[in-house]
Amino acid sequence: MAEPFTAPKGTYDVLPDQQPVRRWVIATAESVFQRYGYRRIDTPTFEDTRLFHRGVGDSTDIVRKEMYTFEDLGGRSMTLRPEGTAPVCRAYVEHGMHTLPQPVKLYYHAPMFRYEQPQSGRYRQHYQLGVEAFGSQSPELDAEVVGVLAALYKELGLTGIVLKINSMGCKACRPGYSAAMREYLTAHTGEICGECRERAQLNPLRAFDCKVPGCKVALQDAPRLPDHLCPECAEHHARVKAGLEAQGIEYVEDHTLVRGMDYYTRTTFEFQSSLLGAQSGIGGGGRYDDLVAAIGGPETPGVGFGTGVERILLAVSRSATEVPAPPAPMAYLVSFGEEARGAVFALAHEMRSQGVPVELDYVGRSPKGQMKQAGRTGARYAVMIGEAEIAAGTVALRDLASGEEKQVAPGEAVALVRAAAAGTPAAGV
């Protein structure tokens, strides 16, 4: 028994009815990004696997157990992009963008792939909108990047959003902190879970992510990152906060905010929404001053964020946001009787050639059925042709809202419908 095919686990189809909201979210994002001076970049859906090992980091969950990795027919190991930053960095280096005036500000909208167990707001193929700004260490740029994302959420009408920020330090001060954490975790090894014992060796900062109650208690007196920042990082962090305040952006400092990628330095941040359920993170990012060099490029600082389209959509659907209506044809062309079908088909071609969206019947519906379909499509007019119209050389033009109907010459009907179409703001975001 052949079972019907279904979309692969953790993936989904975006059906026509779902397109308008989605298009609206993406269009809004692009408009905001461009207003802040970011320009779009598209990178391949898959990359050399080594890019992610080096860029994202071997100790991350993403690299250790979530990548869609395959060997191509040439024996190369390729990986479906699990995140957006490393590929954009690769493109920055590959195309010599360090020779351009800095900073170079880029944005993207692309699918990401992670082999995870799906749940609310989490998919194996999900879409992210993101920005990356290269070539400046200025804390104002950190503040701007956060500001871009805040502006996007605001423009989408999202409510119940909180911003958390932290500083991860830099290669001067973080190693000292990591060592202190490792020492602390080792000293408390009896109180923490097995996974945290493993983290103590691999990436001690991640212990802060642990949800086990015992670990939370054990970590209460753990060394705090903010106390270990070098003077430069502390100064940077203070200026980032000042930059947020200058934009009127509220935030809470969270010294336990450790994000999943190894590349972060100094600023990290995450927006969380109360509308989302367990996966409350809606977008986040931070600074990555060592990443470009780590993948073989020139020493280049960077800062950026990624935000999940599905999670935005979920939040939008649960908030009171007004979403634009889907497009409707201007006119539905109805044929009464077989001999009128040819005339209707020709008229449809004529109207479409003139830029007017029209629809007609293709399945031999009854006159009543065609009218019913006309109403269903949301068309403004029905243009009807039958024996009488063919004989008189006219068409019947019916306003479907008012029910008003008149006989006019075909050319006049085209002109009237066309004028109505021109008067309507371009439907279909």
Place this chain on the structure above:
RNA sequence: GUGAACGUAGCUCAGUUGGCAGAGCACUGGGUUGUGGCCCCAGCGGUCGUGGGUUCAAGUCCCAUCGUUCACCCCA
């Protein structure tokens, strides 16, 4: 990878202590030989996720499996 709940028509769901598979919506036609929305009538549509088992008899009970959902891990 782990845990729990749930899989019946395109969609949302009902289906009693095991006893002939149902409703609403949607779709098509008719009521109006050429006129939509409301109404009425009819029709179309399901090997009950899949595979085993128990039973005279399984949508219903048992086992397995796949899928979905939610949660853990982690992330967007």
